[in-house]
Amino acid sequence: xxxxxxxxxxxxxxxxxxxxxxxxxxxxxxxxxxxxxxxxxxxxxxxxxxxxxxxxxxxxxxxxxxxxxxxxxxxxxxxxxxxxxxxxxxxxxxxxxxxxxxxxxxxxxxxxxxxxxxxxxxxxxxxxxxxxxxxxxxxxxxxxxxxxxxxxxxxxxxxxxxxxxxxxxxxxxxxxxxxxxxxxxxxxxxxxxxxxxxxxxxxxxxxxxxxxxxxxxxxxxxxxxxxxxxxxxxxxxxxxxxxxxxxxxxxxxxxxxxxxxxxxxxxxxxxxxxxxxxxxxxxxxxxxxxxxxxxxxxxxxxxxxxxxxxxxxxxxxxxxxxxxxxxxxxxxxxxxxxxxxxxxxxxxxxxxxxxxxxxxxxxxxxxxxxxxxxxxxxxxxxxxxxxxxxxxxxxxxxxxxxxxxxxxxxxxxxxxxxxxxxxxxxxxxxxxxxxxxxxxxxxxxxxxxxxxxxxxxxxxxxxxxxxxxxxxxxxxxxxxxxxxxxxxxxxxxxxxxxxxxxxxxxxxxxxxxxxxxxxxxxxxxxxxxxxxxxxxxxxxxxxxxxxxxxxxxxxxxxxxxxxxxxxxxx
Amino acid sequence: xxxxxxxxxxxxxxxxxxxxxxxxxxxxxxxxxxxxxxxxxxxxxxxxxxxxxxxxxxxxxxxxxxxxxxxxxxxxxxxxxxxxxxxxxxxxxxxxxxxxxxxxxxxxxxxxxxxxxxxxxxxxxxxxxxxxxxxxxxxxxxxxxxxxxxxxxxxxxxxxxxxxxxxxxxxxxxxxxxxxxxxxxxxxxxxxxxxxxxxxxxxxxxxxxxxxxxxxxxxxxxxxxxxxxxxxxxxxxxxxxxxxxxxxxxxxxxxxxxxxxxxxxxxxxxxxxxxxxxxxxxxxxxxxxxxxxxxxxxxxxxxxxxxxxxxxxxxxxxxxxxxxxxxxxxxxxxxxx
Numbered sequence: 001x002x003x004x005x006x007x008x009x010x011x012x013x014x015x016x017x018x019x020x021x022x023x024x025x026x027x028x029x030x031x032x033x034x035x036x037x038x039x040x041x042x043x044x045x046x047x048x049x050x051x052x053x054x055x056x057x058x059x060x061x062x063x064x065x066x067x068x069x070x071x072x073x074x075x076x077x078x079x080x081x082x083x084x085x086x087x088x089x090x091x092x093x094x095x096x097x098x099x100x101x102x103x104x105x106x107x108x109x110x111x112x113x114x115x116x117x118x119x120x121x122x123x124x125x126x127x128x129x130x131x132x133x134x135x136x137x138x139x140x141x142x143x144x145x146x147x148x149x150x151x152x153x154x155x156x157x158x159x160x161x162x163x164x165x166x167x168x169x170x171x172x173x174x175x176x177x178x179x180x181x182x183x184x185x186x187x188x189x190x191x192x193x194x195x196x197x198x199x200x201x202x203x204x205x206x207x208x209x210x211x212x213x214x215x216x217x218x219x220x221x222x223x224x225x226x227x228x229x230x231x232x233x234x235x236x237x238x239x240x241x242x243x244x245x246x247x248x249x250x251x252x253x254x255x256x257x258x259x260x261x262x263x264x265x266x267x268x269x270x271x272x273x274x275x276x277x278x279x280x281x282x283x284x285x286x287x288x289x290x291x292x293x294x295x296x297x298x299x300x301x302x303x304x305x306x307x308x309x310x311x312x313x314x315x316x317x318x319x320x321x322x323x324x325x326x327x328x329x330x331x332x333x334x335x336x337x338x339x340x341x342x343x344x345x346x347x348x349x350x351x352x353x354x355x356x357x358x359x360x361x362x363x364x365x366x367x368x369x370x371x372x373x374x375x376x377x378x379x380x381x382x383x384x385x386x387x388x389x390x391x392x393x394x395x396x397x398x399x400x401x402x403x404x405x406x407x408x409x410x411x412x413x414x415x416x417x418x419x420x421x422x423x424x425x426x427x428x429x430x431x432x433x434x435x436x437x438x439x440x441x442x443x444x445x446x447x448x449x450x451x452x453x454x455x456x457x458x459x460x461x462x463x464x465x466x467x468x469x470x471x472x473x474x475x476x477x478x479x480x481x482x483x484x485x486x487x488x489x490x491x492x493x494x495x496x497x498x499x500x501x502x503x504x505x506x507x508x509x510x511x512x513x514x515x516x517x518x519x520x521x522x523x524x525x526x527x528x529x530x531x532x533x534x535x536x537x538x539x540x541x542x543x544x545x546x547x548x549x550x551x552x553x554x555x556x557x558x559x560x561x562x563x564x565x566x567x568x569x570x
Numbered sequence: 571x572x573x574x575x576x577x578x579x580x581x582x583x584x585x586x587x588x589x590x591x592x593x594x595x596x597x598x599x600x601x602x603x604x605x606x607x608x609x610x611x612x613x614x615x616x617x618x619x620x621x622x623x624x625x626x627x628x629x630x631x632x633x634x635x636x637x638x639x640x641x642x643x644x645x646x647x648x649x650x651x652x653x654x655x656x657x658x659x660x661x662x663x664x665x666x667x668x669x670x671x672x673x674x675x676x677x678x679x680x681x682x683x684x685x686x687x688x689x690x691x692x693x694x695x696x697x698x699x700x701x702x703x704x705x706x707x708x709x710x711x712x713x714x715x716x717x718x719x720x721x722x723x724x725x726x727x728x729x730x731x732x733x734x735x736x737x738x739x740x741x742x743x744x745x746x747x748x749x750x751x752x753x754x755x756x757x758x759x760x761x762x763x764x765x766x767x768x769x770x771x772x773x774x775x776x777x778x779x780x781x782x783x784x785x786x787x788x789x790x791x792x793x794x795x796x797x798x799x800x801x802x803x804x805x806x807x808x809x810x811x812x813x814x815x816x817x818x819x820x821x822x823x824x825x826x827x828x829x830x831x832x833x834x835x836x837x838x839x840x841x842x843x844x845x846x847x848x849x850x851x852x853x854x855x856x857x858x859x860x861x862x863x864x865x866x867x868x869x870x871x872x873x874x875x876x877x878x879x880x881x882x883x884x885x886x887x888x889x890x891x892x893x894x895x896x897x898x899x900x901x902x903x904x905x906x907x
Contacts, residue, residue, distance in 0.1 A: 130623030439603020
């Protein structure tokens with residue numbers, strides 16, 4: 001049948017305009033070379049939980065929705081974000097219904113349906129499977145496929161923020177067809193599946209060598225026919241952060257390197273070569289001092305560092321003046337300049353972002369105030385002894401300050417020790433191997449949960465953009481102790497009835513403004529009380545070569561969240 | 571000789587069993603947690619479930635004997651099955667030693683990494699021998715000459731400067747400043763034609779030289795002293811008195827006798843080529859067996875550490891035996907029976 005000339009011209013014009021709007025075609029930009037010095041070990045994020053593995057898997061596996069670089073939720077496999085207004089979230093907040101895109105195919109050609117989502121939930125909720133994202137499903141009672149492209153998630157309690165399961169790269173959707181025989185205790189034995197998951201994302205796994213490389217090729221069935229721009233991705237692992245930065249910024253052998261916690265002056269010198277750019281993104285990570293509010297004296301035996309319903313207070317850190325003075329004496333600007341550079345900002349809140357949750361109530365901490373701290377301690381009756389260390393009723397202000405072994409942390413420790421010396425506080429420093437310190441071995445005395453010290457320092461944050469679970473970590477019931485195998489999250493052993501009330505109401509409040517106001521109050525109570533002393537708001541640092549375009553560095557989701565749009569700048 | 575070898579082999583079985591127990595117990599007693607590397611956003615209850623799924627809840631002796639049977643019985647059976655393509659018993663139900671961080675069988679991980687380790691570390695060992703023997707012989711022959719002094723200086727420096735320093739210096743000079751050589755080893759590279767062979771040589775130059783010089787330093791000192799010992803022997807004077815030319819005296823008479831102890835040292839050093847070179851592999855991202863071991867230690871992947879360490883122990887025991895036997899072959903004066 002001959003084509004009508006007018007229709008032909010119209011079609012031609014339409015095609016041409018489409019092509020120019022999309023800025024290019026699929027697979028025209030060759031290979032993208034990424035360097036992750038912490039190499040991925042497995043591509044099934046549910047069996048690892050490690051950030052590097054989640055990033056590596058996110059090129060292939062996608063969630064229903066993800067977060068953009070501002071922390072805003074954007075649909076991925078879902079057609080839209082369900083809300084109470086559009087009827088996606090039920091009025092009683094007990095269920096959420098996701099409508100899925102109907103133009104998605106798995107990279108093996110089979111259609112993506114609601115059954116895959118329901119299967120993923122069953123896979124991760126299987127108690128024998130030891131899924132690392134299990135906590136995201138903790139209040140979920142059922143995940144059902146209503147029809148082929150609609151999924152309903154039911155919660156056992158009213159959930160004002162239901163965007164936890166299947167949101168963000170931590171909890172993506174896996175293919176039922178591929179993993180059907182890999183549930184429960186058999187999950188770890190499916191090496192082939194765990195090393196090469198079939199996904200819906202812009203790339204598919206071509207070759208995976210654990211802890212070495214992942215080679216991806218573009219997924220021809222990706223839903224956007226113009227993407228991805230790169231035809232393949234090589235993700236290389238191994239080495240250390242400094243040489244990873246060098247490979248992008250100085251030799252230009254790689255296009256992108258992730259997690260470059262490198263001394264700021266080294267990074268700045270490398271960036272001066274002009275081949276690449278250092279990018280940082282700030283999420284919710286805050287390096288903080290945690291204050292021990294119970295008595296960690298070894299003489300107490302089993303009662304050491306346990307709460308005992310308030311009957312075991314710390315000999316001097318239970319004094320509000322001491323806690324306040326310790327915070328006032330710290331010059332956070334020096335800590336940032338010395339250890340973090342572009343990867344840090346001063347923090348006076350443990351909830352620094354998203355902006356709506358950020359409180360300014362404790363911003364007095366931005367400026368160091370040695371005189372004020374000294375006066376506070378003088379007024380509280382802490383008198384300097386002959387050696388310059390303050391004493392009151394026979395109790396010396398002598399602090400055991402521990403953290404994990406890491407050169408930046410040891411630098412910070414040394415600086416803070418010096419600052420505290422100026423207010424008559426003696427500090428003994430201790431550092432513990434990270435795998436012991438953060439390891440939950442109940443027989444080890446050196447874990448951060450046992451906290452057999454006066455002050456400890458580490459970074460913590462929350463997943464996604466909703467701080468509800470994070471803030472719930474400081475309620476009285478979360479205090480670790482022998483009765484719960486030291487598994488609680490309330491490390492400072494902070495117990496405040498008003499805080500617990502706020503935590504309860506937060507879990508029942510739906511309006512975002514009210515939730516934010518509550519979260520700010522909770523943060524102010526925690527920090528104002530001095531249970532936590534925030535130090536540095538930490539960013540994630542990466543480096544990209546100047547010819548790599550489309551990178552929107554993201555701290556709320558995997559940094560490669562929009563890799564389908566990355567391209568080579570001409 | 572055969573009886574001696576058989577006796578030594580039998581005796582190595584209890585040795586290896588003791589080693590396996592010590593390796594397992596040491597790593598097990600060390601405070602370590604495979605979930606320590608996970609982000610703090612994963613709550614403690616989930617970590618506990620993960621630890622239990624890795625079998626950490628069980629008593630020590632149960633885990634030790636399970637690991638021992640998996641490694642001593644199941645893995646050799648699997649290997650036999652794969653080599654001869656037969657099925658022995660219930661092969662699907664046989665549990666294998668699995669790594670905690672990758673969940674894959676440890677033996678497969680090692681097998682995947684051996685090629686790059688053997689290529690780089692093996693070639694570097696060869697380079698070391700090729701440099702060390704001539705340098706050692708010539709320094710001994712011209713003892714206290716300028717060449718000997720320079721050789722002594724270079725080898726002392728080569729032996730005392732650590733590879734993490736020489737490696738980084740080479741990268742800064744040849745990759746960053748001059749841009750001649752790649753600083754990162756591409757493990758996916760395949761040699762298919764001349765161009766890809768040239769690239770393979772270019773990416774191997776730096777790691778091979780770093781390791782080769784380090785090993786050569788040690789070996790050449792050893793060769794030098796062995797040659798010196800022989801040069802003063804009476805048979806050398808006899809050879810010269812017979813009117814033999816200097817090359818024949820040195821290369822035929824002296825070298826052969828001097829090489830006996832050197833060969834033993836080389837044989838004893840061979841297990842290290844399988845073990846890889848932890849630091850050099852890390853610097854150039856060669857990701858061989860050494861990097862597997864250090865990565866497993868960092869992520870508290872205990873089964874991998876135990877298995878890799880134990881395989882090294884086996885190799886060392888085997889090469890010790892080989893060195894002893896080789897000694898007997900090279901030196902007819904030595905008899906074991």
